[in-house]
Amino acid sequence: xxxxxxxxxxxxxxxxxxxxxxxxxxxxxxxxxxxxxxxxxxxxxxxxxxxxxxxxxxxxxxxxxxxxxxxxxxxxxxxxxxxxxxxxxxxxxxxxxxxxxxxxxxxxxxxxxxxxxxxxxxxxxxxxxxxxxxxxxxxxxxxxxxxxxxxxxxxxxxxxxxxxxxxxxxxxxxxxxxxxxxxxxxxxxxxxxxxxxxxxxxxxxxxxxxxxxxxxxxxxxxxxxxxxxxxxxxxxxxxxxxxxxxxxxxxxxxxxxxxxxxxxxxxxxxxxxxxxxxxxxxxxxxxxxxxxxxxxxxxxxxxxxxxxxxxxxxxxxxxxxxxxxxxxxxxxxxxxxxxxxxxxxxxxxxxxxxxxxxxxx
Amino acid sequence: xxxxxxxxxxxxxxxxxxxxxxxxxxxxxxxxxxxxxxxxxxxxxxxxxxxxxxxxxxxxxxxxxxxxxxxxxxx
Numbered sequence: 480x481x482x483x484x485x486x487x488x489x490x491x492x493x494x495x496x497x498x499x500x501x502x503x504x505x506x507x508x509x510x511x512x513x514x515x516x517x518x519x520x521x522x523x524x525x526x527x528x529x530x531x532x533x534x535x536x537x538x539x540x541x542x543x544x545x546x547x548x549x550x551x552x553x554x555x556x557x558x559x560x561x562x563x564x565x566x567x568x569x570x571x572x573x574x575x576x577x578x579x580x581x582x583x584x585x586x587x588x589x590x591x592x593x594x595x596x597x598x599x600x601x602x603x604x605x606x607x608x609x610x611x612x613x614x615x616x617x618x619x620x621x622x623x624x625x626x627x628x629x630x631x632x633x634x635x636x637x638x639x640x641x642x643x644x645x646x647x648x649x650x651x652x653x654x655x656x657x658x659x660x661x662x663x664x665x666x667x668x669x670x671x672x673x674x675x676x677x678x679x680x681x682x683x684x685x686x687x688x689x690x691x692x693x694x695x696x697x698x699x700x701x702x703x704x705x706x707x708x709x710x711x712x713x714x715x716x717x718x719x720x721x722x723x724x725x726x727x728x729x730x731x732x733x734x735x736x737x738x739x740x741x742x743x744x745x746x747x748x749x750x751x752x753x754x755x756x757x758x759x760x761x762x763x764x765x766x767x768x769x770x771x772x773x774x775x776x777x778x779x780x781x782x783x784x785x786x787x788x789x790x791x792x793x794x795x796x797x798x799x800x801x802x803x804x805x806x807x808x809x810x811x812x813x814x815x816x817x818x819x820x821x822x823x824x825x826x827x828x829x830x831x832x833x834x835x836x837x838x839x840x
Numbered sequence: 841x842x843x844x845x846x847x848x849x850x851x852x853x854x855x856x857x858x859x860x861x862x863x864x865x866x867x868x869x870x871x872x873x874x875x876x877x878x879x880x881x882x883x884x885x886x887x888x889x890x891x892x893x894x895x896x897x898x899x900x901x902x903x904x905x906x907x908x909x910x911x912x913x914x915x
Contacts (some may be wrong), residue, residue, distance in 0.1 A: 481848040494909030542841045569854055596887025621842040625888045630870050673842040675871050676891045728898035738872045
């Protein structure tokens, strides 16, 4: 078993859709939190296959998309300092900040390098001992342990020129913030699969308990998502919301204990600035005092111009699930993957990029 | 961004493993999954194995899917 093709069987998928049709008797509104799920749903055409009673909304689960302009401005300001190499995941390069993107900053001679892993950023630091190497640490709980591991490795290997701009964000607190906003009447949430590999399924327990909203942790292949929809519909139809795991080959209720321990050693909980939602208390990670010499925000002084937002861009409302890309006047006109106005058109997992690629006009 | 793909562990040396992705081999960190063994599939995210794929659970999930499909047929 290679764990991919087995979960893409079209004939089996059609029958599971049939099963969902049998079970679903009333309008049901589900949110797929994760951008990876949005892409899989769009690519496989699941939105059209599901019965009309089941509505799917895209959520804010794309770390690039929810990065606030203020934080992109910080990354660009850091890249402008002398003897600094900024390292970042490729997705971040084209995201417009208030005045420029990292890509534009690179064109203006800043040393900005795309990396695949924090391991690559550490290697660049080792190879360039006379320069400061700053990793732009975006991501959710999936990525946070890899950032923690890199800081611990830098400490044990005495790599003194490695820094992290820590922009890590947490999923359960932002789900709570969305539910508290009350803009959406959600019946169920498809919970993020790879975030849950790390945190397990228990942190979602408050969602059915306090909000009466069903939760299923899902994998990313079409059959994984259909199975999750079936389980959600069944919970909703029987009026018994709870947290279930459909992605059992990757997720257990406790999560990855070692990863959680590494995160706990290096980070503490702090507020985070979410595009479209604002600063949410206890929804992000900060580097603990003990490791503050690796914290780029503490190590470097930067001056920032006032934050500006792009005119007409509705990425914020799209991230909250209240609008779709088709509601945006800029979509496919002023805003395209080549010339993105907002981050949801930049990241391959952004709703606008996914709609642009897979949704016909 | 939270993309992770199942890859097969080919060899292990300390905190690193060599894995195979579609015929290509690369070195990844197994600091988050020290229990990984040669022959296991791990979920690979940004150069780190974040979990060992549970084969028994995968088989069980496929069985549940088959059962859902069977229930569709008999109704």
